Amino acid sequence: MIPVSCGEIADAVNGELTGVAPSAVVDGAVVIDSRAAGPGGLFVALPGENVDGHDYVGTATAAGVTVSLTARPVEGSPCIVVADPQAALGALARLVVGRLPDLTVIALTGSSGKTSTKDLIGQLIRPYGETVVPEGSFNNEIGHPLTALQATESTKYLVAEMGARHQGDITYLTGITPPKIGLVLNIGTSHIGEFGSQDNIAVAKGEMIEAVTAGGTALLNADDHRVAAMRSRTKERVLTFGEAPEADIRAEGVKLDAEGQPAFTLRIGDFSGDIQLQFIGEHYVSNALAAAAVGAAIGMTPEQLAEGLNAATRVSAARMELTERADGVTIINDAFNANPDSTRAALKALVAIGRSRGARTWAVLGEMLELGDASADEHDAIGRLVVRLDVNRLLVVGAGAKPIHLGASLEGSWGNESAYVDSIPEALELLRSELRAGDVVLVKSSKGSKLRSLADALIEEGVQ
Template identity: 75%
Template sequence: MIPVSCGDIAKAVGGELAGVDPAAVVDARVATDSREVVPGGLFVALPGERVDGHDFVPAVTEAGVTVSLTTRPIEGCPCVVVADTQTALGELARYVVAQLPDLTVIGLTGSQGKTSTKDLIAQLLTPYGATVAPVGSFNNEIGHPLTALQADRSTRFLVAEMGARHTGDINYLCRITPPKVGLVLNVGHSHIGEFGSQDAIAVAKGEMIENVVAGGTAVLNADDPRVAAMASRTQQSVRTFGEAPEADVRATGIKVDGEGRPSFTLHTDGQSFDVQLQLIGEHNVSNALAAATAALAVGLTPEQVANGLNTAARVSQARMEVTERADGVTVINDAYNANPDSVRAALKALVAIGRARGARTWAVLGEMLELGDTSSTEHDAVGRLAVRLDVNRLVAVGPGAKPIHLGASLEGSWGNESAYFDTIPEALELLRAELRGGDVVLVKSSKASNLRSLADALLEEGAS
């Protein structure tokens, strides 16, 4: 955060000062959680379902914040009073980013792979300049401005992951951080219940390309027709990635080793480099190509990109996070989120690892949320795919995931290989009884389905 006076903050967010010196300076963290405030920082009082941030303003004032953003004056507390604190947070971030003319913003979106790709881009860029990127999936109207506010005058790169649940969401986020490089990974089924169709999702994701600033670069997936078509939505330079022969940055000779890690030959600008990813799953090849293309667009050389990809590690938790228990059971925790495309990719990675090891494979799957009218069909298709891929055991958990079990049961010659349980404890009981050393277990669901707690339980039991 660059130092900003309270007077300038009030002007930037259209607020009024209450009980604060206009010359007082905010020069530390901006926080929406009262437990994270620091002296000299700023607190944003957001209303919540259970608590109201305004109730904590006296405490954060006592803790030393310079000022709080509030919707009403609070006696004895320095405040900038605004109509809506969430909107004001975005306006403050927009103001701060505008004060950093040397900052390069790399914006990215897509139906899946955003966080893994964001982590890759940040690792590629960090050796060549101070880089700010979101922690986890801070990609909405609150997390995005909080990330942007971490930038200061020493920051060279800001990697801005942007999610969308409605048309216009990415326009809003790009207004806060106008991208010099705008990247669209793919158009899948995530949030299709909100958007209604993949074509509608493409309209929303393409807002990223429309917001690339003059002289910038749009980075598009040549393997996804809906993404490739977005080239018509910008007048800026376009660079493509993928396995397609026409892609500017492409991969050939993809292989997956016994740990599920893909390798490939990277081709770009007439040069070729061998890449061995440390990430799990063949789907990460596309993420790596996207990250490479974005890094090349901001000035890295092909050799620097290839070297960076070879050493990049998994950063965010519960995304193809592989842990081997003391008893030899391997747990793949990919339970941060799920949609049909990411579940298919995870199942393929599971089978590749199992096949390479000669191991028995388990897929423990929960509900994929926000699929709307397609939910039952998509869950059924996942169950059938598990059979076709020859996953050894399938465990569906929770009422919303029951069609996974039904689809598997109706596909091919499966008998007792598939099981369904209403609750996580019931599923754990089966796993405790039947897992044996050498087995590989994938745990995947949407975040709200809470299968991450099941993965944590499996790992805790393995540790004990």
């Protein structure tokens, strides 16, 4: 973090200094895990479901932090006492970002694809300036300010991934890091249980476009009518991306290769360039175009964008991550998260890979969470799609996902083409007994359904 005095921090977070001088300086890392605490840093004592950060303030002090943000004084430790340490963390990040006038904030949101697109953006723009990109999916009221606090005087670009579960969440996060470039990827059904409808999701995600600062650029998906309509929510410059003919950054002739990796022609004005992505799934085309739109907004040439897209590789794990086992079984691990849109895209990629290899395909699917009243219908539709795509085998794991199995059965699956099990151990046992050389297995679910552990176990068995 850039050097800031404890007195300045206390003023910014409306806190009270205890056991520390106003002149003491924080110039180390800001952390919420005392094990990561170090000299000159700041520890934020957050309450948790199982542990209270205040129990570890002493550990952070012993590790050399200058001060801790706490909700109460802690004897023997320098503290800034605040009403809400989490809110204070956001206020601290806003203070730091406000002191970096040359920093360009690039913020993105959407119902799906945020983390993959964030990774792509980072790879595209890093050659043109020091860049801070969130680790994993640090996109909430805790992860977002922690990422922002990594910016220094030498940082040129801060990429900020922003999630939302309620109206106002994006407004809060953009208040911490006002975006010069604001990007909305899509409006799907993720968190529809919280919002009630896709139109309500669009209202919330559109807060990103309203937050774009004067002289900035709003980036909108021309293929999503709810996103395209957000043009009316800003007076700033707008660039569009997509496969629609009117898009400013456009893909034409999209096709998947034998490994399920998309290729297309990138068109920007008079420029035309061939792109072969190193990612599995057609949905990466939209992610790539969104990243290219960011690059165009900061002044990269079409040639630079094409070169960067062709060179980009997967960064975050468990997102269409392909592993070839020694016994000839291929595992596609896409169990980091799931919603209906991303699941459909993953299934299409599975079929493309299986078709190119002449291989038997397996879809191992768990529950897609936070779909509210639409959950049963959305899961049922995925089961029916599995049959229509002619996936060879379907294995559904967990009670919440059972409508996938029922939908497949009603659509025309019979015999043992579709199977349902209650638990991950049962799924692993079935797969152990039935997988054979050449099979391609997609494992897909929401993070909370924990099928990532099943994918990890399948991969691990291949190296034993």
